[in-house]
Amino acid sequence: MSTDRTPGLRPVREAGMAEWPAIGELTTEVYGALAPSSPPPSWTEYLTSIAVTLTQPDQARRLVVDLDGRIAASVLLCPPSSGPTGRLENPYPELRLLAVRSDYRRRGLAGLLIEACEQRARQDGYDAITLHTTSLMPTAKAMYERRGYLRAPGLDFEPGPGFVVWGYRRPLA
Template sequence: MSSSPDAPALTVDSARPDDFARIGELTHEVYVGGGLASPEYGVQLRDVAGRSGRAELLVVRDDGGRVAGSVALVLSGDFGEITESDDEAAFRMLVVDPAVQGRGIGELLVNACLDRARAAGKRRVVLSTDRRMTAAQRLYERLGFTRLPERDWHPVPGVELLVYALDL
């Protein structure tokens, strides 16, 4: 990614089917390869086509057009797993290529989720994150998300996910 003043502004786009392999590879690399998720979860992380039917997949591309970050925005249905009502949205599997982390891509993706949730009439955005994902937690807190410890959950034994929310 270029940092020159003449570089094109980063934008968030809807993922295309030809992005799915890269999104799956990147998500698996960051979560499983980075020690943030178990290898068993890797199958779900790579199943981008499956989640595309339950979530809006958003991407940010690098200067060469390659996916540099992605997130799955859940505006309806149960893929969010932590929404409690129809007026909540959620996002999952936020990922940024380690080579370009720290350049605002994660924040851009989160803000796009917030904008789309507002446009859909949602009153709150919720998310869950593993305790080990401290950089993500700092981002969420900086953007105004607060902890909802009463909604923390365990998808499998030994894994505790922390819940954060932002009222829109």
């Protein structure tokens, strides 16, 4: 990507643990803006879980893009997930909680983070990567589909009655 659209751009990097709370604040701010159009009980629980997810030590990589001396965008790259029985439910890495500050949108930052996740997944030997999105995120859904992400209904789940979270997978070949 050309940096002329984004002056002061530094490459995608892995965030240090001290930055995790700031990533949590950015992500809850971005996802919190969706609250008025979402099912209240499940979305409130989801927003609460975001902060916990982003600040608890785990195997996920927290990737960020800095602009103007602050974190302008972030994403989690999670390892394949196991179900309660230890069986792999999703054998591919998953990008989660992609967030771009409202004043930094339309600068290609989401694309940079997605590309970084895809590259890391390839380097780790995976031939696909996954993500989830919902009807509340039509812009994100369209962006993912333009980038070659295909519906993977086997990854869908329903956190609340009638609220479906759609699974997507992209081959990395």
